[in-house]
Amino acid sequence: MATFIYFIIKMGDFIMKKTLLAGLIVASLVASGCGGVTSNKYTLEKYNKIQTGMTYEQVKDILGDPGQPSAESKMPAIEGVSGEVVFKIYQWQNSDGSNMQISFTNNHVDMKAQAGLK
Numbered sequence: 563m564a565t566f567i568y569f570i571i572k573m574g575d576f577i578m579k580k581t582l583l584a585g586l587i588v589a590s591l592v593a594s595g596c597g598g599v600t601s602n603k604y605t606l607e608k609y610n611k612i613q614t615g616m617t618y619e620q621v622k623d624i625l626g627d628p629g630q631p632s633a634e635s636k637m638p639a640i641e642g643v644s645g646e647v648v649f650k651i652y653q654w655q656n657s658d659g660s661n662m663q664i665s666f667t668n669n670h671v672d673m674k675a676q677a678g679l680k
Contacts, residue, residue, distance in 0.1 A: 603626065604625060605679055609679050629652035629654045631650060632651045648669070649667055650666045661679075662675065662677075663676075
């Protein structure tokens, strides 16, 4: 019973972290008026090729570079229930401020967002 209660508590932490990461994505997209990359090489076409479940390596291959890490969080392993869960968010930004943010859980795409890509 104690393991089940611990699991429920950890799942609550997990949900809060996912909500925080989603909030970070939105906040970053809203505040993305500054330059960064020198050309508009990140396109809506490339963004649309990225699918849930793809690995970080597959995303890098599509976009041509590793992007900028913007957030990372870890949920420790729960013995007998789950292993460690690692959340990361990367951003790819064009010089005109258009950008995409991709969230990874254990190195696989789980969420993506874009602003102004053409």
